[in-house]
Each structure stands twice: as C-alpha cells, then as structure tokens.
Amino acid sequence: MTARDPRPRSHQIAAELRAVIMSGDLAPGAKLPSTAELMDQHRTHGATIQNALGILKAEGYLEGQPGRGVFVRPTQQQTITPADYSTPSTPGQPYAWITAAADRGQRGASQLLDVGEHPAPVQVAAAFGIDPGEPVVRRQQLLTLDGQPVELVWTFYPVALARGTPLTARRLIKGGAPAVLAELGVEPASIEDVISTRPPTSEEFVALALPTEVPILRTFRVVVAATGDVVECQLMVKAGHRHEVRYRWPA
Secondary structure (H helix, E strand, O other), X not given: OOOOOOOOHHHHHHHHHHHHHHOOOOOOOOEOOOHHHHHXXXXXXXXXXXXXXXXXXXXXXXXXXXXXXXXXXXXOOEEEXXXXXXXXXXXXXXXXXXXXXXXXXXXXXXXEEEEEEEEOOHHHHHHHOOOOOOEEXXXXXXXXXXXXXXXXXXXXXXXXXXXXXXXXXXXOOOOOHHHHHHHOOOOEEEEEEEEEEEOOOHHHHHHOOOOOOOOEEEEEEEEEEOOOOEEEEEEEEEEOOOEEEOOOOOO
C-alpha cells in the first residue's frame, strides 16, 4: 500500500493503542511503555506521544498514576446482545436493560426526554408503510450507567396502535415498551437491526458527553408482529468507544 494516513501522527498512535486495548491485547491494568520507549517505537517526539495519550485519557481508556506511569483502565466497553432485551420483563420487574446492568454490578437508569406525536422520518415512514411526515408516536430517552450517559433512544409507534396506551404517557413504563406490546397482543415475531457508524451530531455529542475523535454506533431497529405488521421502530445511538454488539444465531 502506497497511500499515507493523513491524520496527525498523535491521532494515528492513539488509534493503534486504542485498537490493542479494545481487542484485549493490552489488558486492563497493564502499564504502558515509558514515553521514551513509545518515542522510540513510533519514531516521534515526546509531545506527539503525550498528545496521543491525552486523547485516550479523555476517552477513558488510560489513566496516569503519578510516580508510577500510565495504565490501561478497566474496560468501559459494554457488550450488547440485542436479543436479550426483546423479551418482556416479568410483571412488576424493571426493563430488561436495567436488570442486565444490575447483574453486571452497574446502576442502569432511563431519563424520559420527550413523548408526543411527531412527523415520521423517512426511514420510519418506510418501515410503517406511510408517507414521510405523517404523524407517529415518538418516545425519546437517555440511558445512563452509573450516572454516565451511554445511549440515546428514539422509539416510534403507529398512532393507531399507541393512542390510549401507556406508550403515549409522559412517564417511564414499568417493564419497558415490550411489556406494553405484549399486553396489546403484538409481541415481536421478528426483529431487524441495521447498524452503522458516523460522527455524532451536536445533540448526540452533548447528550452523551463524548470526547473528541469518538464516533457513534447507530442502530435502526424494525419490530414485526406475527401478523406481519411493523409495530415499533427504534433509533439507538450509543457512544462508539463504550459499546460493542454481539449477535448469535443457529449454525
């Protein structure tokens, strides 16, 4: 390959270190080589190395310990298995996402930002088989782990399905929306996810308290009932440096 990476050298070095941290090749608690060793390894200046380490400290991958050096922090990355959250919670129990966080020793919470009827975005309208701009019910939430924002969620429902149900209430739903869909007799029969990455919008950057250089992980989900009707669409935006997605299916 003859093409050169046009990014600043400090960003290139940060990317290489980030990759080995995320893969586990540089384990949590591991001490990084000294600045002099990193300078020699990457054939660059001390300021460049410090800038690279500063990027990773801001992202939460590294921490400096005075007099000891720089160490890899315990991973902040969560492995998400989407199928784990599609089953309705037991009556009276929290939403499965919150229960899963508790099982990991974390405190998961959801903040309801908005509920109301809004014009359907193009992607949502196509899934529901309606014209863009037609009204749909939208719920917007911010999910946190141990008080830190990790995910923005916009959930959409057909107006005819959601009106008069807890899906339109301006409060959190015990057990989450899957519990309401179950009560309405439209439990998911199939779910399709389309996953992509991109730079964050200003709203996403601020809401998720993102450091620089971090993309978001975008998931657009379509939920289909046994009748073949699309009963829910979700747009989920996660901090790219804090999540990875696991899928399982029969061989």
